Amino acid sequence: MASPRPALLRPRFWLLLLRLLLLQLVLASDLGRSTELAFTVEPSDEIVVPEQSVVLGCRAEGTPPIRITWRKNGVELPESTHALMLANGSLLLPNFRPERGTGPSDEGDYDCVAQNRFGLVVSRKARIQAATMSDFHVHPQATVGEEGGVARFQCQIHGLPKPLILWEKNHIPIDTRNDRYTLLPKGVLQITGLRAEDSGIFHCVASNIASVRVSRGASLTVSGSGSSAYKEPTILVGPENLTLTVHQTAVLECVATGNPRPIVSWSRLDGRPIGVEGIQVLGTGNLIISDVTVQHSGVYVCAANRPGTRVRRTAQGRLVVQAPAEFIQHPQSISRPAGTTAMFTCQAQGEPPPHVTWLKNGQVLGPGGHVRFRNNNSTLTISGIGPEDEAIYQCVAENSAGSSQASARLTVLWAEGLPGPPRDVRAVSVSATSVRVSWSEPLLNTKEIIGYVLHIRKAADPPELEYQEAVSKSTFQQLVSDLEPSTSYSFYIKAYTPRGASLASVPTLASTLGEVPAPPPLSIRVLSSSSVQLLWEQPPKLTQRDGGFKLFYRPASQALFTSPIVLPGTLTAYNITQLDPTEVYEVKLLAYNQHGDGNATVRFVSLRGASERTGKALSPPCDCRKDETSNKTSATGIIIGIHIGVTCIIFCVLFLMFGYRGRLLHCKDVEDQLSPPQEPRNQRDLGILALNGMGQGDRGRLNGDEKQLDLNELEQLFPLSLGSGQQGSRLVLEPGSPAPGDETQISTLPPDELSILEEQITEMSCLAAGIPPQQDEVLSPSPTNEG
Numbered sequence: 180m181a182s183p184r185p186a187l188l189r190p191r192f193w194l195l196l197l198r199l200l201l202l203q204l205v206l207a208s209d210l211g212r213s214t215e216l217a218f219t220v221e222p223s224d225e226i227v228v229p230e231q232s233v234v235l236g237c238r239a240e241g242t243p244p245i246r247i248t249w250r251k252n253g254v255e256l257p258e259s260t261h262a263l264m265l266a267n268g269s270l271l272l273p274n275f276r277p278e279r280g281t282g283p284s285d286e287g288d289y290d291c292v293a294q295n296r297f298g299l300v301v302s303r304k305a306r307i308q309a310a311t312m313s314d315f316h317v318h319p320q321a322t323v324g325e326e327g328g329v330a331r332f333q334c335q336i337h338g339l340p341k342p343l344i345l346w347e348k349n350h351i352p353i354d355t356r357n358d359r360y361t362l363l364p365k366g367v368l369q370i371t372g373l374r375a376e377d378s379g380i381f382h383c384v385a386s387n388i389a390s391v392r393v394s395r396g397a398s399l400t401v402s403g404s405g406s407s408a409y410k411e412p413t414i415l416v417g418p419e420n421l422t423l424t425v426h427q428t429a430v431l432e433c434v435a436t437g438n439p440r441p442i443v444s445w446s447r448l449d450g451r452p453i454g455v456e457g458i459q460v461l462g463t464g465n466l467i468i469s470d471v472t473v474q475h476s477g478v479y480v481c482a483a484n485r486p487g488t489r490v491r492r493t494a495q496g497r498l499v500v501q502a503p504a505e506f507i508q509h510p511q512s513i514s515r516p517a518g519t520t521a522m523f524t525c526q527a528q529g530e531p532p533p534h535v536t537w538l539k540n541g542q543v544l545g546p547g548g549h550v551r552f553r554n555n556n557s558t559l560t561i562s563g564i565g566p567e568d569e570a571i572y573q574c575v576a577e578n579s580a581g582s583s584q585a586s587a588r589l590t591v592l593w594a595e596g597l598p599g600p601p602r603d604v605r606a607v608s609v610s611a612t613s614v615r616v617s618w619s620e621p622l623l624n625t626k627e628i629i630g631y632v633l634h635i636r637k638a639a640d641p642p643e644l645e646y647q648e649a650v651s652k653s654t655f656q657q658l659v660s661d662l663e664p665s666t667s668y669s670f671y672i673k674a675y676t677p678r679g680a681s682l683a684s685v686p687t688l689a690s691t692l693g694e695v696p697a698p699p700p701l702s703i704r705v706l707s708s709s710s711v712q713l714l715w716e717q718p719p720k721l722t723q724r725d726g727g728f729k730l731f732y733r734p735a736s737q738a739l740f741t742s743p744i745v746l747p748g749t750l751t752a753y754n755i756t757q758l759d760p761t762e763v764y765e766v767k768l769l770a771y772n773q774h775g776d777g778n779a780t781v782r783f784v785s786l787r788g789a790s791e792r793t794g795k796a797l798s799p800p801c802d803c804r805k806d807e808t809s810n811k812t813s814a815t816g817i818i819i820g821i822h823i824g825v826t827c828i829i830f831c832v833l834f835l836m837f838g839y840r841g842r843l844l845h846c847k848d849v850e851d852q853l854s855p856p857q858e859p860r861n862q863r864d865l866g867i868l869a870l871n872g873m874g875q876g877d878r879g880r881l882n883g884d885e886k887q888l889d890l891n892e893l894e895q896l897f898p899l900s901l902g903s904g905q906q907g908s909r910l911v912l913e914p915g916s917p918a919p920g921d922e923t924q925i926s927t928l929p930p931d932e933l934s935i936l937e938e939q940i941t942e943m944s945c946l947a948a949g950i951p952p953q954q955d956e957v958l959s960p961s962p963t964n965e966g
Contacts, residue, residue, distance in 0.1 A: 215512055216241030216295050216571060217586060220269075222305035226339050227275040227285075228388050229309050235270040237302060239293035246294045250301075252287045261285065268293075277309030292541060298571030299540040300586045310389035312338040317366075319383055319397035324373045326401055329436050331416065332368040334383035334394045342385035342392075349379045361462030363430050371463050373401045412441035412483040417494025423471055424580050425502045431466040433494065435483035442486055448478035448495060468498075473530045476500045503581025504533035510574050510587035515564055517593045518673055518680040520642065523559040525574030525585060533582075538573040549683075551641050562642040563671070563683035564591050598624040600682040601631065601672040606689035611664035611774075614689045617656035618672050627676040628652050635659055638667040638688055645669075664694035665774075693774030696721040699728065701768050701780040708760035711784055713753045718770050718777070721748055726772035734762040735783065760786045 220238035227233045239245055247268040249256040256262055256270075261283070263271040268291065278284040288304045317335035324330045336342055344366040346353045353360055353368070359377075361369040366385070370377055378401045383394035418431040435441045443464025447453055457469045464483075468475055476499050484491040508526040515521045527533045535556040537544040546552050549562045561568055573586040599621035606616045616633060630652045636645030650657050662668060667690045674681040697718040704712045713730070721727075727748045731740040732755060746753060748770075758764060764786070769779035 215588060216245065216293060216297060216300055218291075218293065218300065218302050221302040222270075222289055222291060224306045224308075226308050226310050226388070227272070229275055229277045231275055232271065232273045233275055233307070234265075235272070235289055235291075235305060235307070237268045237270065237291035237293075239268065239291075239300070241293070242295050242297060244295065248292045248294075250290050250292060255292075256289075272307075275309065277311075297588055298569075300571055300573055301538060301541045301584070303575075303582050303584050308339055310339055310387065312336070312342065312385070312387055312390035312392055315383070315385070315392060315394045318395045319368075319381055321398045321400075323400045323402065324370075326373055326375065326403065328373050329415070329434060330370040330373055330377070330399055330401075331434055332381050332383070332397055332399075334366045334385070336366070336383075336385045336392060336394075338385065338387045338389060340387050342387045345384045345386075347382045347384060350382065361465065363432060363461070363465060364428065365430055365432075367432060369434060369462050369465075370399070375401050377401050408438065410436070410438040412437035412485050412490065412492050414481065414483050414492050414494045417481055418466075418479055418496030420497045420499075422499045422501065425472055425500060426470050429466075429468040429471050429475065429498055429500075430461075431468075431479055431481070431496060431498070433464040433466070433481035433483075435464060435481075435492070437483065437485065439486055441483035441491075444482050444484065446480050446482070448480055451477070453479075471498075471500045473500050473502050476530075500530065501578070501580035502528075502530040504529035504576035504578050504583045506574075506576065506583060506585050509585040510559075510572065512588040512590070514590040514592055516679055517565055517591050517597075518563055518682050520560060520562045521564050521568070521589050522561075523572055523574070523587055523589075524557060525559075525576070526557050527574075527576030527583065529576070529578045529580060531578050531580075533576040533578040536575045536577075538575060540570045541573075544572070549642070553641060560642055561589070564589070565682050566591055566593065594679045596624050596627070597676060597679055598628055598674045598681045601674055601684040604670065604672055604684045604687045606668070606670050606687050608689055608692050609658065611692045611694040612662050613658055613660040614662060614668060614670075614691060615656060615658050616670050616672075616687075616689075618684065619655065621674055621681060624676075625674075627678070628674050629677065630675050632673050632675060632680070633657050633659070634671050634673070634683070636669055637663075638669045662691050664691050666691050693772070695775045696726065696770035696772055696777040698778045698780040699768055699770050701766075701782055703766065703782050703784045705784065705786065706754065708786055709758045710754060710756040711758065711764075711766075711786075713755065713766065713768065715751055715768060715780075717748070717751065721770050721772055726770065729769050729771060729776065731767040731779075732764055734759065735765050736762065740765075740767065758786055762786060 216239060218237070218239050220236045222235040222237055225233055225235070235249075237247060237249070239247060247264070249262070249264065249270050258264055261272065261274065261276070262285075263273065265271055270289065270291070272285050276283060276285045278286045286308055288306055290304050291302045293300050293302075313336060315334055315336045317333060319332040319334050322330050322332065332346070334344065336344075344362075344364070346362060346368045353362070355362060359370055359372050361371070363369070366383060368381065368383075378399055380396040380398055382396050385392045385394075412435060414433065414435045416432055416434040418433060421429055421431070423429055431445075433443055433445075435443050440463075445453060445460075445466050453466075459467045459469075461467050464481065466479065466481075478495055478497050480493055480495045482491050482493045504527045506525065506527050508524060510523040510525045513521060513523075523537075525535060525537075527535060537552070537556065537559050544550065544559075549564075551560045551562070552558065553560065559572065559574075569589055569591045571586055571588045573584055575582060575584045577583075601618045601621055603619040604616065605618070606614050609615050618631075620628070631650040631654075633648045633650055634645050635648065636642065648657060648659065659668075659670070667688055669686050669688055671686040672684045699715040699718050701713060701715045704714065706712050715728075728746040728750065730744040730746060730753060733740040744753075755766075762785075764784050766782045766784060767779040768782075770777045
């Protein structure tokens with residue numbers, strides 16, 4: 180006897196297992212659908228005949244129990260004999276009352292509200308209106324036409340719903356099978372190729388669910404045979420501007436006459452093809468577009484062409500197709516831990532573009548606090564969520580063609596035993612780029628805290644642009660740096676444990692201090708013996724509206740500066756006049772703005788001897804006797820004469836001892852003795868030679884341990900060569916050190932200038948000794964320096 184097969188090998192086992200799996204999937208899917216509160220049926224727009232009944236549908240699914248109520252024009256509708264709620268949630272209006280000016284009316288905007296323990300959702304709005312029919316405001320008019328010509332009758336009437344219009348001739352409905360008779364939905368009758376039997380009385384008949392109206396009669400008289408004379412093509416009636424909703428039918432009328440009969444054609448003004456699907460021509464030239472879409476919007480051109488020629492007449496009309504709002508992305512229900520950020524996205528399209536609003540449990544949700552909207556309200560962001568944020572959120576998209584809604588639920592996850600939010604958060608500005616934030620630890624469950632996280636963002640930025648800084652659990656303050664000046668920032672704190680984060684603290688705001696301008700770059704040019712020109716550049720952080728400059732100056736021998744000269748922020752140059760030519764002046768320039776005064780730039784300038792050099796022409800390189808005579812009246816001249824005399828005696832003795840063959844060697848020795856050490860090349864103003872930042876005891880010393888050289892003496896010896904290239908240039912000595920906090924720019928004598936001085940000194944020494952210098956060692960004065 181064969182042993183039974185294992186259960187795993189039996190087909191019935193696998194079939195049963197498959198059924199169990201399918202049942203589990205079905206139950207899971209049903210459970211998933213039932214947990215979310217959403218509408219399966221929503222009310223729709225209705226046009227109701229007065230005194231008749233109407234039912235507005237509403238059905239919702241979700242976790243039971245579900246309570247459904249109705250609202251009219253935003254106000255909850257109490258149940259009464261005029262409004263009965265059915266067991267399935269629908270609303271019955273048994274005896275519809277139209278708007279009559281006085282008394283109650285059932286017309287208005289209705290929506291239903293579904294609510295369970297998770298929240299509340301609101302359906303789309305349904306507009307309920309009474310069916311009406313007005314009187315004709317345009318009646319057909321009597322018409323006379325020629326045989327073979329065109330006749331047109333028109334009537335207009337308003338009604339809800341839109342009336343159906345038919346035509347009668349002599350009280351008999353017109354046979355629409357006659358190709359010469361064209362009935363347009365907008366209430367137009369066209370008759371082409373007129374014949375004598377077309378004469379009669381025509382009536383317009385309009386009907387809808389509310390009523391039937393008959394217009395006044397209009398006679399058509401058809402005269403004898405038409406003239407065979409040529410007639411230019413003419414458009415009697417062209418297309419009108421239309422605004423429709425998608426899926427409706429557009430009728431663009433075009434009636435043309437002429438002899439011979441013109442050919443009617445259609446095109447779009449933007450050059451796009453009209454297409455063929457859903458397009459037909461009714462009668463002799465009317466364009467019908469059934470089931471219009473947004474792509475059909477545009478300007479349509481009707482052209483009447485004379486056959487065989489390019490002669491034509493045109494008329495045009497605009498078609499606008501609107502589309503109700505519909506969603507291309509629905510918001511999704513989410514679960515997030517407390518203290519984190521929740522985000523819902525809802526994208527809708529329509530024509531015109533729909534406006535998106537958000538509801539929280541049926542109430543309009545506005546921005547503010549921890550709620551932000553982005554991308555034209557299509558994205559809802561809730562930062563630092565807590566239990567109070569747990570709700571059903573709805574996205575409502577609405578435009579002039581209709582509205583739609585979608586909902587999603589936010590579930591806030593909360594772990595037991597988490598600490599409370601940090602308390603007493605304070606933020607104090609420290610500088611233009613830093614803020615000190617302090618706080619106190621939470622009141623509850625502080626033992627498991629492993630640290631804090633400080634959340635920082637500009638107050639004007641959305642929450643997603645914030646950044647964080649981690650802080651030790653034993654530290655209750657943090658200096659936040661690298662911030663922008665004059666900017667408001669938002670700060671809040673969370674305490675973290677191994678099981679999660681606490682709720683966010685109450686946010687606090689602080690603004691960084693303003694930043695004062697940097698010291699302005701300043702240079703000084705000597706204009707004369709009693710005036711100088713100050714030149715500077717505008718520093719950053721200086722606005723012309725609320726900033727400027729302050730100028731101070733004083734003789735270096737005095738303790739007090741002059742009162743500040745306040746200059747506008749647009750100025751970059753200023754002249755100081757009526758100065759004492761015998762003084763050395765200290766000049767300070769600072770920039771200020773609404774936040775205060777910046778550091779000053781300090782410069783020293785000497786005016787001594789400036790008048791002697793103004794306009795002086797270049798002298799020969801060396802004339803010992805002339806220089807000796809001209810400087811005998813001054814102490815400086817005596818010193819210069821002594822130096823020159825000693826130099827001449829030395830070279831005469833050397834000449835006698837070593838003879839003519841040693842001339843070059845002796846000249847080089849003197850050059851090496853008198854030349855000062857060279858400094859690295861530095862940029863300077865061509866009209867200024869300045870040694871800034873040198874103390875009174877450091878004048879003439881270029882390096883600390885180098886040989887002393889009296890620069891005043893060199894200036895008197897070579898006043899023109901030191902300032903070659905510009906009249907009135909001079910050597911400016913600026914003794915003294917700047918005050919703390921002031922910026923003093925230091926410029927040194929360029930190596931090229933020192934080289935020129937060395938060569939000129941050597942040349943003078945050689946000439947004084949009666950030694951003719953070699954041709955390649957003599958620096959000839961530039962002709963441009965003369966005068």
